[in-house]
Amino acid sequence: MAVSQGLLYTRDHEWAKVEGDTATVGITDYAQEQLGELVFVELPKVGKDFGVHKELAVVESSKAASDVYCPVAGKVAAVNAELEAKPELINEDCYGRGWICKLKVTDQKSLQNLMDAAKYEEYLKTL
Amino acid sequence: MQGRISAGEFVFEPPASQPGPSVLYPEHEKLTSKSHIAAFAGYLMPLWYSSIAEEHRAVRERAGLFDCTHMGVLEVSGPHAVEFLNLVTTNEVPSLKVGRARYGYILDAAGNVLDDIIIYRRAEANFMVVVNAANEPKIKFYLHELREGRVVVDPEDSAWAAKICALQVAIRDLRDPNRPQDRRADIALQGPAALETLAKLASELAVVERMASLKGFAFVEERLAGIDCLICRTGYTGSIAGFELFADPKLMPRLWNLILDAGRPLGVVPCGLGARDSLRIEAGLPLYGHELDGKFDISPVEAGYGWAVKLEKEFFVGKAPLQHVAGTYDMEVARIELPATRGVRPIRPDDPILDQRGWCAGWVLSAAKVDEKQYALAYVERAAAAEGTKVGAYYLARSQSQVEQGRAQTAEKGQKLPADLAGTVVSRFARF
Incomplete structure (x- = not known):
């Protein structure tokens, strides 16, 4: 299972890439593996505020609908509209072209509870 | 035991x-x-x-x-x-x-x-x-x-x-x-x-x-x-x-x-x-x-x-x-064909099936995507179960944000809802 260095992770298998006050968010390789082929992604509305662990998006495979929880507190600055037509980008490139949205981080402290790549890898071993 | x-x-x-x-x-x-x-x-x-x-x-x-x-x-x-x-x-x-x-x-x-x-x-x-x-x-x-x-x-x-x-x-x-x-x-x-x-x-x-x-x-x-x-x-x-x-x-x-x-x-x-x-x-x-x-x-x-x-x-x-x-x-299982082209959300168990008036006639029991189509087995009023009947499907809310946007979380029989997808009742069974 691929874990990308330099990203931050949640126990629910979301990742966040923090650059300044912007966090790009997606789901991890483990999550996309578990879900199987994704067929639909419901993206959040640009401008909407989300607290930590609020339901940010919904990803649906042919077998299940699954919530994507917000890893940080922030306001949606951009969404990956390409996913609306090509949800499978998450399966193909979950840390790259399969990103879900960018958030303007409103509470830097909310980053403190996230795991780094090494810790997330350790966590995956316990599952 | x-x-x-x-x-x-x-x-x-x-x-x-x-x-x-x-x-x-x-x-x-x-x-x-x-x-x-x-x-x-x-x-x-x-x-x-x-x-x-x-x-x-x-x-x-x-x-x-x-x-x-x-x-x-x-x-x-x-x-x-x-x-x-x-x-x-x-x-x-x-x-x-x-x-x-x-x-x-x-x-x-x-x-x-x-x-x-x-x-x-x-x-x-x-x-x-x-x-x-x-x-x-x-x-x-x-x-x-x-x-x-x-x-x-x-x-x-x-x-x-x-x-x-x-x-x-x-x-x-x-x-x-x-x-x-x-x-x-x-x-x-x-x-x-x-x-x-x-x-x-x-x-x-x-x-x-x-x-x-x-x-x-x-x-x-x-x-x-x-x-x-x-x-x-x-x-x-x-x-x-x-x-x-x-x-x-x-x-x-x-x-x-x-x-x-x-x-x-x-x-x-x-x-x-x-x-x-x-x-x-x-x-x-x-x-x-x-x-x-x-x-x-x-x-x-x-x-x-x-x-x-x-x-x-x-x-x-x-x-x-x-x-x-x-x-x-007065209810029976029907097989319903719906589109599943790119970007179409999959229907799920419990999603309501609507008759031509937009009234809830029953609910999805199982559903599956097959290429560009999705098939639902649904429990519907017999009047809506005949082969060739045009029906609608409604997506129940699957997240809190959908609830906030006013999407229903449950549907009662006879409840009027706007159809999100149009489908057709097809033959009860298919052989390949």
């Missing part, structure tokens, strides 16, 4: 146990990652090996091999086996010929479906009964209690209970590893390349000819690659050309690999529970707990299987309540 009977209703509390590996688990571990293996009906089973869509396509175009060793395989034998099965199952048993199989139901006295089953007649007084994995402990217990006369079989007339328990019949578990011989577990090879694959394992042409000449629900007992197999034209995918093979569970890993090796040049692939579900939904076949029984208590008549419930029989357990349902039911 515990069973309790009240007002003809049979309630079974299964023993709590950890899911165990199927006899093919070591093969699954070689073929797929652990994250694609999940607990199902008490067994650790593969969800998929390559992908659900790929495996689905393989079965329609070539063939797919399924681990069905979790299914219960029982033997009912003895001088009164025919009478016993005819009284405790819904379909006609005496007319079943040796070498033929028949679909039917086991009901309780209140008419609840305890399981849907296939009965294979191997000899005049020897039957193999295949039951759902999830229901196996319940059915074993129920049949045992029936034979012992400890079950209410007819609230009106207890004479039938006495008749049933006077019958000489033995019920055995054919998967039991301690059985000295004739152990049986199930695998299924489904799809157009099934026969050509099995032919490679036959030692003589006559065996191939006997397999080739099998009609639906007919079987032969032959040796394939030296392994005793009961080979039947049955399955759960809608494949006309598919087979199920019942063989010794201890020899199953060998048989599994021989079939995969023989089928590889023909494009035969192993298939998991995901494709098994999407294939059976596309074909219109019911799954116990969804299109049968389940939260709507769906009866065989409503599920589209009135023919498998022989109300003209003098008696079977659950006959009176089923007779009542057959005369009064």
Whole structure:
């Protein structure tokens, strides 16, 4: 299972890439593996505020609908509209072209509870 | 195990146990990652090996091999086996010929479906009964209690209970590893390349000819690659050309690999529970707990299987309540085709199905995406269930933000809702 260095992770298998006050968010390789082929992604509305662990998006495979929880507190600055037509980008490139949205981080402290790549890898071993 | 009977209703509390590996688990571990293996009906089973869509396509175009060793395989034998099965199952048993199989139901006295089953007649007084994995402990217990006369079989007339328990019949578990011989577990090879694959394992042409000449629900007992197999034209995918093979569970890993090796040049692939579900939904076949029984208590008549419930029989357990349902039911299972082009959200169980006025006429029970279409099996008003009827579907809220945007979380029958997707009721069943 691929874990990308330099990203931050949640126990629910979301990742966040923090650059300044912007966090790009997606789901991890483990999550996309578990879900199987994704067929639909419901993206959040640009401008909407989300607290930590609020339901940010919904990803649906042919077998299940699954919530994507917000890893940080922030306001949606951009969404990956390409996913609306090509949800499978998450399966193909979950840390790259399969990103879900960018958030303007409103509470830097909310980053403190996230795991780094090494810790997330350790966590995956316990599952 | 515990069973309790009240007002003809049979309630079974299964023993709590950890899911165990199927006899093919070591093969699954070689073929797929652990994250694609999940607990199902008490067994650790593969969800998929390559992908659900790929495996689905393989079965329609070539063939797919399924681990069905979790299914219960029982033997009912003895001088009164025919009478016993005819009284405790819904379909006609005496007319079943040796070498033929028949679909039917086991009901309780209140008419609840305890399981849907296939009965294979191997000899005049020897039957193999295949039951759902999830229901196996319940059915074993129920049949045992029936034979012992400890079950209410007819609230009106207890004479039938006495008749049933006077019958000489033995019920055995054919998967039991301690059985000295004739152990049986199930695998299924489904799809157009099934026969050509099995032919490679036959030692003589006559065996191939006997397999080739099998009609639906007919079987032969032959040796394939030296392994005793009961080979039947049955399955759960809608494949006309598919087979199920019942063989010794201890020899199953060998048989599994021989079939995969023989089928590889023909494009035969192993298939998991995901494709098994999407294939059976596309074909219109019911799954116990969804299109049968389940939260709507769906009866065989409503599920589209009135023919498998022989109300003209003098008696079977659950006959009176089923007779009542057959005369009064107003909902039934329909197969609905909807679009699933890129970006179309999948419909899910519980999503409402709307009639032409936009009124909720029922709910989705199961759904599956097949290429650019999605198929739903839905429990709908009979007026909306006729083939060719235009219907709508509405997505219930799946997240908090959808609730905030005003999307309904539940729908009552008759509730007016805007259709998110337009669909059509298609033939109740499809064969491939």
